[in-house]
Amino acid sequence: MPALNLAGRPVAEQLLARAAERVQHLPRAPRLALVRVGDDPASESYVRSKDKKAHQVGIQSEVHALAESTSSAELLALVERLNADPGVDGILVQLPLPAHIDEEPVLLAINPAKDVDGFHPVNVAQMWAGRARLNPCTPAGVLELLAFYGIPVAGRRAVVVGRSEIVGRPMAAMLLGRDATVTIAHSRTADLGAVTREADILVVAVGRPQFITPEMVKPGATVIDVGINRTEVDGKGKIVGDVHPDVAGVAGGLTPVPGGVGLLTVAQLMANTVTAAELRRLDR
Numbered sequence: 001m002p003a004l005n006l007a008g009r010p011v012a013e014q015l016l017a018r019a020a021e022r023v024q025h026l027p028r029a030p031r032l033a034l035v036r037v038g039d040d041p042a043s044e045s046y047v048r049s050k051d052k053k054a055h056q057v058g059i060q061s062e063v064h065a066l067a068e069s070t071s072s073a074e075l076l077a078l079v080e081r082l083n084a085d086p087g088v089d090g091i092l093v094q095l096p097l098p099a100h101i102d103e104e105p106v107l108l109a110i111n112p113a114k115d116v117d118g119f120h121p122v123n124v125a126q127m128w129a130g131r132a133r134l135n136p137c138t139p140a141g142v143l144e145l146l147a148f149y150g151i152p153v154a155g156r157r158a159v160v161v162g163r164s165e166i167v168g169r170p171m172a173a174m175l176l177g178r179d180a181t182v183t184i185a186h187s188r189t190a191d192l193g194a195v196t197r198e199a200d201i202l203v204v205a206v207g208r209p210q211f212i213t214p215e216m217v218k219p220g221a222t223v224i225d226v227g228i229n230r231t232e233v234d235g236k237g238k239i240v241g242d243v244h245p246d247v248a249g250v251a252g253g254l255t256p257v258p259g260g261v262g263l264l265t266v267a268q269l270m271a272n273t274v275t276a277a278e279l280r281r282l283d284r
């Protein structure tokens with residue numbers, strides 16, 4: 001039996017509908033500041049789609065598009081201004097930043113209560129301690145997808161392939177928070193296939209096209225493909241995941257690329273923005 005297609009769209013729609021409903025209970029619309037530096041086309045397109053989705057669910061968003069030549073000091077000054085503005089509930093600085101700007105001081109400067117990406121060290125620590133308030137959007141979206149399709153997590157073996165700050169590490173922390181037995185594998189893992197074959201839930205975020213092949217997957221496992229690799233096939237641009245499509249013949253469930261996890265990141269950002277607005281109301 002081929003794997004169940006774990007489509008992202010219905011999950012994203014449910015997340016957005018819930019966010020829109022929560023907005024109705026706030027005294028005013030949440031406000032999200034989206035900051036982008038330079039002219040990386042992928043970043044431009046991501047920020048545009050975040051801005052559009054925000055408006056759809058009743059979040060007021062504003063895009064701060066800064067020139068490539070912007071200095072660290074100028075960017076930090078903008079972050080400080082947004083931190084101090086009581087009307088701003090969420091701040092997101094789109095990554096990667098241009099090479100001349102060091103990312104770490106910028107992420108450190110964001111008020112943790114407004115850090116809708118969940119990248120600030122305070123929020124990272126809270127997440128590993130098991131009491132997160134704002135979780136990174138992509139792994140949080142993956143947990144929503146597992147819940148939507150009724151895939152149990154507690155007590156099961158989860159293997160995360162990839163240890164990035166944006167996906168792999170927070171994914172492992174969040175699966176642990178849901179009582180999975182978690183292994184983090186990566187490019188230096190010996191006999192990777194033996195490790196991935198242990199997984200009831202296999203999450204792959206390595207950024208290598210079709211890296212996970214059928215013999216690396218336990219029959220019936222749930223496979224979550226976080227990869228978004230831009231490749232060319234017959235002169236045409238095509239997006240492929242980190243998981244080979246033949247894995248569908250072995251897995252119990254598989255997220256498609258495109259149309260899987262990719263749709264969840266933006267939807268989860270809207271949920272996080274509403275959460276930030278709710279938390280700021282409570283803190284006052």
Ligand code: GUN
Binds near residue numbers: 092094096137
């Ligand atoms: N670049 C790629 N993914 C992300 C993300 O989740 N947040 C931000 N700010 N930048 C990104």
